[in-house]
Amino acid sequence: MKHLRFLYIACLVLLPLTGYAADEGYYGYPLTGSYEATILGTPVDMIPELPAKIPTRQLVLDVIPDRIRPPIFFYDEGLRCTFAYQDKKAPLVFLIAGAGGSDRGTKLLTVMKALHQAGFHVITLPSPTNSNFIVSASGSRVPGHLTEDAADLYRAMEAAWQKVKGDIEVSSFHLGGYSLGASHAAFVAKLDEERQIFNFRKVLLINPPVSLYNSVTRIEEMIRQIPGGSKKQGVFFNKMLSRFSQFYRSGNFVAINDDFLYSMYTNELFSHEETAGLIGLTFRISLAGIIFSSDVMTNSGYVVPKNRVLHHTDPLFDYFLVSTHLSYFDFFNEYFYPYFQSMQPGLTKQALIDSLSLQSIEGYLKSSPKFGMMTNENDFILTRAELNYLRQLFGERGKIYPRGGHLGNLEYKDNLTYIVNFFKQGGEHHEN
Numbered sequence: 001m002k003h004l005r006f007l008y009i010a011c012l013v014l015l016p017l018t019g020y021a022a023d024e025g026y027y028g029y030p031l032t033g034s035y036e037a038t039i040l041g042t043p044v045d046m047i048p049e050l051p052a053k054i055p056t057r058q059l060v061l062d063v064i065p066d067r068i069r070p071p072i073f074f075y076d077e078g079l080r081c082t083f084a085y086q087d088k089k090a091p092l093v094f095l096i097a098g099a100g101g102s103d104r105g106t107k108l109l110t111v112m113k114a115l116h117q118a119g120f121h122v123i124t125l126p127s128p129t130n131s132n133f134i135v136s137a138s139g140s141r142v143p144g145h146l147t148e149d150a151a152d153l154y155r156a157m158e159a160a161w162q163k164v165k166g167d168i169e170v171s172s173f174h175l176g177g178y179s180l181g182a183s184h185a186a187f188v189a190k191l192d193e194e195r196q197i198f199n200f201r202k203v204l205l206i207n208p209p210v211s212l213y214n215s216v217t218r219i220e221e222m223i224r225q226i227p228g229g230s231k232k233q234g235v236f237f238n239k240m241l242s243r244f245s246q247f248y249r250s251g252n253f254v255a256i257n258d259d260f261l262y263s264m265y266t267n268e269l270f271s272h273e274e275t276a277g278l279i280g281l282t283f284r285i286s287l288a289g290i291i292f293s294s295d296v297m298t299n300s301g302y303v304v305p306k307n308r309v310l311h312h313t314d315p316l317f318d319y320f321l322v323s324t325h326l327s328y329f330d331f332f333n334e335y336f337y338p339y340f341q342s343m344q345p346g347l348t349k350q351a352l353i354d355s356l357s358l359q360s361i362e363g364y365l366k367s368s369p370k371f372g373m374m375t376n377e378n379d380f381i382l383t384r385a386e387l388n389y390l391r392q393l394f395g396e397r398g399k400i401y402p403r404g405g406h407l408g409n410l411e412y413k414d415n416l417t418y419i420v421n422f423f424k425q426g427g428e429h430h431e432n
Helices: 034-040 106-117 131-136 146-164 180-195 212-222 229-249 258-266 272-298 317-324 328-343 349-355 358-367 384-397 413-424
Strands: 056-061 079-084 090-096 121-125 170-178 202-206 371-376 398-401
Touching: 034 272, 056 146, 079 106, 079 131, 079 146, 090 106, 090 146, 090 180, 106 121, 106 413, 121 146, 131 272, 146 180, 170 180, 170 413, 180 202, 180 358, 180 371, 202 413, 212 272, 212 328, 272 317, 272 328, 328 349, 349 358, 358 384, 371 384, 371 413, 384 398
Parallel strands: 090 121, 090 170, 170 202, 202 371, 371 398
Antiparallel strands: 056 079, 079 121
């Protein structure tokens, strides 16, 4: 039985040619619609054969000693990372998940298996916007600031390396990430230039946003692309939420997975016309988990009343409803910006927005040969101008596929082959 996986924020893109128009005639990924590709992913017969099991173990890291965890997060014992290892000396690749993603998301594990099969050690890390990361590894407990997140990720990578370095031999270090994780990878690599713990040889940015704020704006606007226009937004939004309600009444809403959203689509609980709205809602649900986790950890009183202590038996559905009705702009203006302004008096909103962009480290990205970038012509998180910016910024280091939406073609055979080859060209056998 064919199973097409929904890939939430991750994708790969490229062809071995830099002539973008020429790619169209040679690329076999079948789904032409941006939204359709994003949700349905890759047909199973177009995914390369990968081992069902590889040698792995889960790392549980004490990244921030003495971190106090509220009772609602009783199950969180440390930052969870997944470690796949070889029985011989090999390069090690760190992979960073996209927005809200865990260390064991479908897309992350697929790339991990492909790299392991090719002879790499791999460590997957959750996104700094994942609940587990916010609780166990975020210094500020307010994720989304790329420079701050990079410092947190770097600290987590150091902890992971300390945990495994006695068990494996490593010839070199590499780094990759997709979507928001691609932005994080760029900032982590820049930090590593200063710290020089890993001296990453190759860094791959997969479907990166140019401006985090602009890309989120485009995703938020997708909720408006519903039948009946803006007047129907409330009805549509509530209808979709009601279809999720049973799931959330029986569990913790900070942990939704991609397969659940995929099944919502393939079981025809949403019409074709509602596809953009479904993607927008997916983002809102991820954002709701970020808001809830951060709010509880900081005791800010934004959603959960200040000083209210939640336990695992307390119902969370009402907090879920409140959180999902908060847009990214609500979160940014009422919570995110005020926090960082309090840390940096005089910080303007525009200065903060500008810092959440690859353009803020443009000189570094343009000059460093270690970078590669992959994206799709029809990735809806990018404007045409932003796509052209990436093309100019990375030049021959960039690969742009003609289709695949956002993350849709991650598991396609050509894409996975490119990822493996990119890191293989990094000098596997050099000593670090």
